[in-house]
Amino acid sequence: MIARIAVHLPESLWLQESADFKPFVTEYKGERLMVYPPLQCPFEVRPDEEGNFDVNDIYRMLTPLRPERVYPFVRMNGEIVKHANLLQVDFSRAEFNRDSGAEHDPSRDVVETIVMNIVARLRYTIGAPTFREFKLSQTFWTVRYLDDEGGELLEEKGRVRGRVNAPFKFRFTGLDSYAWDAVVGLSFEFQPHLWERLFLDAQFLLPEVAPSLTVTISAIETAVDEMIHFQLRNDPDKAHSLVSSNTLGQRLDRVAKSLTGHSLMDEPTLWDAFNRLRRARNAAAHEGIAFVDGVGVDEHVALQMILAIRPVLEWVEARMSADLRSHLERHEPTWEWRSPVQSTNLPPVQIKPGAA
Numbered sequence: 001m002i003a004r005i006a007v008h009l010p011e012s013l014w015l016q017e018s019a020d021f022k023p024f025v026t027e028y029k030g031e032r033l034m035v036y037p038p039l040q041c042p043f044e045v046r047p048d049e050e051g052n053f054d055v056n057d058i059y060r061m062l063t064p065l066r067p068e069r070v071y072p073f074v075r076m077n078g079e080i081v082k083h084a085n086l087l088q089v090d091f092s093r094a095e096f097n098r099d100s101g102a103e104h105d106p107s108r109d110v111v112e113t114i115v116m117n118i119v120a121r122l123r124y125t126i127g128a129p130t131f132r133e134f135k136l137s138q139t140f141w142t143v144r145y146l147d148d149e150g151g152e153l154l155e156e157k158g159r160v161r162g163r164v165n166a167p168f169k170f171r172f173t174g175l176d177s178y179a180w181d182a183v184v185g186l187s188f189e190f191q192p193h194l195w196e197r198l199f200l201d202a203q204f205l206l207p208e209v210a211p212s213l214t215v216t217i218s219a220i221e222t223a224v225d226e227m228i229h230f231q232l233r234n235d236p237d238k239a240h241s242l243v244s245s246n247t248l249g250q251r252l253d254r255v256a257k258s259l260t261g262h263s264l265m266d267e268p269t270l271w272d273a274f275n276r277l278r279r280a281r282n283a284a285a286h287e288g289i290a291f292v293d294g295v296g297v298d299e300h301v302a303l304q305m306i307l308a309i310r311p312v313l314e315w316v317e318a319r320m321s322a323d324l325r326s327h328l329e330r331h332e333p334t335w336e337w338r339s340p341v342q343s344t345n346l347p348p349v350q351i352k353p354g355a356a
Helices: 055-061 108-126 177-184 194-205 209-231 236-245 248-260 268-287 299-307 310-317
Strands: 002-016 024-028 031-035 070-076 079-092 141-146 162-165
Touching: 002 070, 002 108, 024 108, 031 108, 055 162, 079 108, 194 209, 194 299, 194 310, 209 236, 209 248, 209 268, 209 299, 209 310, 236 248, 248 268, 268 299, 268 310
Parallel strands: none
Antiparallel strands: 002 079, 002 141, 024 031, 031 079, 070 079, 141 162
8 A cells, every 4th residue: 555645845846857857765764665756736725716725626736747837938957947846755555544533644753754854855965045844734735545556545434545734824914004004104214123124034034943033132132232332322432342242141131230220130021031032042053953941942932932022122122212112002903814624525535633
């Protein structure tokens, strides 16, 4: 029996149309694998006019496209190219657990390890900065159970022939009347302060945890240094000396205390937010993995850590002149998404709990 894993690649690759890419057979922890070269599929997630999704559309679209689309206006080594956005791996065994409601077989962890290894090999070999490793929770992927010849299995009560894993992650940038009025109130001389740009950039970098935490630290550092220079605007040499001779934590604590009479340590919630971020960033820099208090920091935890720094930046801004305070008032619109996810049940698939 075959368990065919099909994973949508968030970043497409471009292949010479005439190149002969062959699959290869290997083993991982006793599992026999066939790894296919990157393939092309017609994958696209788009709701219908009522905002509904049919998961079987995803199941069908995560299959190799025949014939593949080529792009004659793009050339690689003088030859036309095609794009590849599908990674396919076959597991071969006598049997897989296909019971309805059962855990993934092969397990999600094993699948993710194999997929990320292949992606890392590709990225390293071709030297592609944008073709990055990713988590399975960040993309759409399927498992198809097939017979030894790659054909569809017969339907059996209580057993599935495939599973769909769909993150359904959407990001909206909204503009309401309140925000537009604020835009109108700004002049053409307006420029966001550097720490404001860095704070937004840190969120944009997710799901890359380590870079996003590093940029958030840079946002705090930039704001604190500006505050020190503002407080010592008549003595720039002393300001430079305090910045260069004190760590960021010391600048938020004793330097701020000496200049303004206030230390961030006087605000336990704010200091804890800064300290957790600092420790997680340091762990990522020195250990290669971000963690705090012995717990790994994933994308969702990192986002909460970054957002918790907004009040820290406001605390720093309060020690500067009014024109250096970027967020006198904060306003965020509320969002609501209403859309059922439905299945036509052709072929039978199962969405794992927590996958959507």
